[in-house]
Amino acid sequence: MANEVIFHSIHLPESWKLENYLKVGGYDALKKVLAEKMAPDAIIEQVKASVLRGRGGAGFPTGLKWSFMPKNYSGDKYLVCNSDEGEPGTFKDRDIIRLNPHQLIEGMIIGGYTLGAKAGYNYIHGEIWECYERFEAALDEARAAGLLGKNILGSGWDFDIHAHHGYGAYVCGEETALLESIEGKKGQPRFKPPFPASFGLYGKPTTINNTETLASIPYIVKHGGQKFLELGIPNNGGTKIFSVSGHVNNPGNFEIGMGTPFSELLKMAGGVKNGRKLKAVIPGGSSVPVVPGEIMMDLTMDYDSIAKAGSYLGAGSVIVMDDTVCMVKALERLSYFYFEESCGQCTPCREGTGWLYRVIHRIEHGLGKPEDLDLLESVAGNIMGRTICALGDAAAMPVQGMLKHYRNEFEYHIQHKKCMV
């Protein structure tokens, strides 16, 4: 079931243009919704039936999230798309925007209709300027064709979408930091509750979804939730785009059915580079615990299977490491990232991420002490669950995963002041 839902047309020339999207049935789902005046609840039922789970990392059921939006609210409501994709290992939303922006726009319009939103914003990661420009151009095309803006397709219903360009802050991928950022503030996450469905953008009810989540909506509306579910496995509906990077021959994005064996995905990515041995895999983006290669080879790519192995599917960002990788060095780089990107609002994260980095840095540079490993575990354990947003957990989990599976490499580093590999 490769490239069934989102990447179905990316092999065609200029797949990002409106005329080419229309040729492959683009905007048919929106036309159906408006022509049949589909009831929002009926759409939500289909999304629930699809078992689509949020593709931004947390895997929250999208249909359920949509049902949290107040129905009879008289003021403005908003839909926000999260294309801030800054988690190391993740680069799927970029390709959705680059290669099939209209399917995202169509998904956002249907989402806006279903949620009764007045407008939608797409928050696009700072470093992918060309994608931002392409998305703006796609919005212009949609407006000119009467698919977006006032009186969409003659239905009398108005809805517009705007792109908001990020400027380099990983934490803005967290949904409430993202809302602050759209409001023109520094991106510090909000305390919850209240949740965005009651107090979101400009204090109005707001739904935030990932790019891939929203780009899956047209398929679900067109073919029905059941058909989407069947592309995957029970409790893990649909296809998923996996971003594969690191030590593989053919890095890139692969849209495959949920539940596909990891070994098959690895084969699609050309196998381990230079025929080396697979050492370890970070299966869901830099924030999730590492999984040793031999365990990974027995897993399937879905939320439940990866969770059973003590990690998370996250955003489906697969970082492959061969047997030349020193885990101390790998963790040092990741820990630097969280230290650099902590917004500084919560003490455990602000202080803890720097502390973790400094201790791992000294181990990597031959200055580690035997008690450092317990110290790392204690600091990581004291960040977990003690911060406003999950960036703290994201910094702690890689440390815990590495110490669980590769403690011996850290001990070796401390004892011998050099790498084991």
Added chain:
Amino acid sequence: MLSTESLKKIDREIAKYPAGQQQSAVMSALRIAQDEKGWLAPETIEFVAEYLGMAPIAAHEVATFYNMYNLQPVGKYKITVCTNLPCTLMGAESAVEHLKRKLGIGFGETTPDGKFTLKEGECFGSCGDGPVALVNNVRLCAKLTPDEADRILAGLE
């Protein structure tokens, strides 16, 4: 303080947001100001704040929070290289060493002729093309081997 063309671009950004929410355009406005001036001097930030009707401190908070703003003058070409784990696994170290040697500068430094600034970056969300570099915040360069780095430098006049 800013050209009419820049102000026109800022106005286009303001129009994306509901009436009275023009502060939402501050990130774009600062980017547009930086594109014109090369970097964000305190008075540039304050001009933007005034233009959007927000407190100067609030605009300073934004400019100092997001790391693509240049709070100091930079070279004609700012080259930001991602060194995060996926890019490092895919060869960022040799590209960075090469760039540092060739330009004779380290991260955070500018060549004496004012042409190049080198910066270490965090994930650009493009790991499949790693290692990646970004020129002047807009041009993404993929698969940055030392040879590719030479080719890019040669093309920057």
